[in-house]
Amino acid sequence: MFHAARPASIAVALASALVLTACGGSGGEGTAADARQTLTVWAMGTEGEKLADVAKTYEKGHPNVTVDVTPIGWDVAHQKLVAAAAAGRLPDVMQMGSTYLGEFADMGALEPVDTQTFKQGDFFPAAWNQGTYDGKPYGVPWYVDTRVLFYRTDLAKKAGLKGAPATMADLQRAAAAYQDKAGTKWGLSIQPSGLDAVQSFYPFLYSAGGAVLDDTGRPVVNSPDAVKALENYGGYYDKGLSDKTFRPGYDVTKDFNSGAVPMFFGGPWMVGLLNDNYPELKGKWAVAAVPADKASVSMAGGSSLTISADSPRKAAAKDFIAYLTDAKGQADWYQRTNDLPANTKAWESGELATDETLKVFRTQMETARSLPAHPKLTEITSKVDEAIGEVSQGRSSAKEALDKAQSAIANLVR
Template sequence: MHRAVRTASLALVAASALTLSACGGSGGKDVGADAKQTLTVWAMGTEGEKLGDVAKEYEKAHPNVTVKVTPVGWDVAHQKLVAAAAAGKLPDVTQMGSSYLGEFADMGALEPVDTKAFKQGSFFSSAWDQGVYDGKAYGVPWYIDTRVLFYRTDLAKKAGIDGAPATMADLQKAAEAYHDKAGSKWGLSIQPSGLDTVQSFYPFLYSSGGAILDDDGKPVVNSPAAVKALEDYGSYYAKGLSDKVFRPGYDVTKDFNTGAVPMFFSGPWMVGLLNDNYPDLKGKWAVTAVPADKSSVSMAGGSSLAISADSSHKAAAKDFVGYLTGAEGQADWYKRTKDLPANTQAWETGELAGDADMKVFRKQMESAKALPAQPKLTEITSKVDEAIGSVTQGKSSAKAALDKAQSAIQSLVG
């Protein structure tokens, strides 16, 4: 795959990037890590809100460097990044979601990672893989995300369920038992349609041995394993075990609390939400690994930190990224945000080492899978969203829906 030059479509937004130029690197010769300088950093969502405090701590130990953190909302992040890249004005350091990195690496907008300074073996392999494009690393893993199964243990006893579902067959039997015997309105909450439905589908897809893209980036979404996974996913709707109505902004914790939804897949942030918002549920729920089909495999998500190819502060940027992604910095970041560390050493001591729920997430990360970075990854996954929606709404068979997605995705990959 050849890395493209910045395209005409980017040039169309270059004018808007001028408003961001004060936030970007100035290009030219690197000034060196010891020089007095201002390092510009963009971070998204909650991370953008929290990173400023960490930057102040970094500045105390590096008085020559001023770190200017600009929080950016995820809803406008892609637009701002594209505009800045078109003008050669990306900030020195940028938080990159896994769906973005391939696009910006393909533009030539990101500096390749110094793999002598940042060792692949220090991080979960699926976290590192999210920063690799065309065989070269462009992002250093910052934090990770994966999904496991949350389930009501008290209602399981009422439903006659003995232990956590270990297989996908067990999962559907449990959903039926919760619904029929424990009085739950639904058996399992999974997203039926809409944007990013694919994230709800990944545990079924990956555990079946299926994938959207193979390791070489070629589409394989209509493989027999993937079709089987989507048939399984769709059966929850056909049997009335999952709600086929898509509800934007749906808060599953409310229905989990009442028992209307006894099981759902989600990430580590849900542990804190349940503990804080529903303390009376303590001892009535648990987390467990994704039930296995061929194996137990969940999605790998999270964010990387990337350095702009146009930055004139690359040495200082590399040092700051090292501060954030080292074991000590990662442990501190977890305390501040509850984002799970991508650096495996950060799990060895302290709060994470003794947390039983977080151990489930760590074990899941060992087998978690990430999509290969692609310039059009968001468009690719949207085709799978459409396929899933057509099946859950009873408009298409799994095979026909995924054949259609396969054809559309083939036109999007290089």
């Protein structure tokens, strides 16, 4: 998931000032991995709640190590990490959301990844890139997330559609057909405005060849490809194919079940929600790759595992992270959480290798893109959120809105 909290700039500045003097890493491993010790771990959301069980299993094979897991809500995670960094009290191991790893790496609060232990080639490229800042890896990929197209197959037949839309042009035609011939209220659910609307826009942006930042961190959000993507996105609102009213906390699965919404872009957790909450829908929906523009490209999210630069228990921390991120640990974690493995070897056996729905996510992850890590990433993406809102509400053209976002982002990345 793309977990983000709007950074408190004053707190971050304070944290940066303090941590830069306190951190940077001792370079040594400190306490031996098999010495008697307590390893402190912070993990967020559902992962934080479920990691304690895995830690107990780990402890059975490592009797000298006690793993103390503290679950933290994503809504307060950023604030707690900033406060702990400022006080010099970060835990040994931290789960990092994809949107703020760059911020803490920039502070000097994170230990660089040992690339002899953790190999880049074992993970999806986008997952590894999310843990990399200024050319150096600071996070080991733990789980990944991407978006694919969910669509109602039974309503597609009523609409005269054969299979999933293959191109972006097909997608808009399908949305209209669902409304006109199958009687759905909307054609496609996409977020019109508000916090993290950019996540809904990414499949359109990336498939068109656009980006928010290029690989060097330079803003390119008003490129011709990006403008074309936002024009396409805004067209759904202009034509009444998508709801332009932003509803915080909106649960698209309810409207998907009722047939009011026949298509939406969603992550892997949506599969479980639909199966558990609407078993009567079984056989009436499917998933497909993001319809192609220049290519079929979705966004990559997820989380990395990081080590505090000041931890005296780096050796044990590294060993615990290796346990969580090797193929066996990743397959086990999927069974516990349905989080998609970042380690590609975990996909070679069991349900991950045979399930047709999961195969769609696996294929999409191969081309998925992520934003390069940046200390001000949440502020950067908020400017794109604003541009999307201007277009969806008909207040601005795509070019005008993205020119404005480009200017604001350029000021942030100087």
